[in-house]
Amino acid sequence: MTITVTRERSGPMRHTVRIGRHTLTVDEPPPNGGEDAGPTPHDLYDAALAACKALTMVWYAQRKQIALEDVEVEVERDAAAEQRGTYRLRALVSLSGALSDAEREQLLAVASRCPVHKLMTQATTEIETAWK
Numbered sequence: 001m002t003i004t005v006t007r008e009r010s011g012p013m014r015h016t017v018r019i020g021r022h023t024l025t026v027d028e029p030p031p032n033g034g035e036d037a038g039p040t041p042h043d044l045y046d047a048a049l050a051a052c053k054a055l056t057m058v059w060y061a062q063r064k065q066i067a068l069e070d071v072e073v074e075v076e077r078d079a080a081a082e083q084r085g086t087y088r089l090r091a092l093v094s095l096s097g098a099l100s101d102a103e104r105e106q107l108l109a110v111a112s113r114c115p116v117h118k119l120m121t122q123a124t125t126e127i128e129t130a131w132k
Contacts, residue, residue, distance in 0.1 A: 051116075
C-alpha cells in the first residue's frame with residue numbers, strides 16, 4: 001500500500017494524506033506555524049496505537065464470543081524525553097458489556113499484544129528516504 005502526503009496551499013503547514021480510498025488533513029498547531037486544521041504526525045502515530053488496541057479487542061471478543069459492547073482507548077502522550085530517545089504512551093482502556101473479571105483481563109492482555117503495539121516496541125523499523 002502506498003500512502004501519499006501532498007501539501008495543501010490553503011494553510012501554511014496543511015497537508016492532505018491519502019491512504020487508499022481515505023483522505024484526511026494533517027497540520028501543526030499555531031505555535032509550530034500551522035492552523036491546527038488536523039492532527040499532527042505524532043497524533044496519528046499515537047492514534048494508530050489506540051485504534052489497533054480497540055480493533056484487536058473487538059476482533060478477539062467476536063472470535064471468543066465475549067459479550068463486549070463498547071470499547072474506548074485513550075492514549076496519553078509524554079514526549080518530555082523524546083529528544084533523549086524515550087517516547088512514552090499510556091493507553092487507558094474502558095470496556096462495557098456483560099464481562100467477567102477474567103474476560104476483562106483477557107481483553108486487556110490482548111490489547112497489549114496488538115500488532116501496532118508490537119511494531120512500536122519489538123520491531124526494528126528501517127526507513128529509506130529517496131527521490132521519487
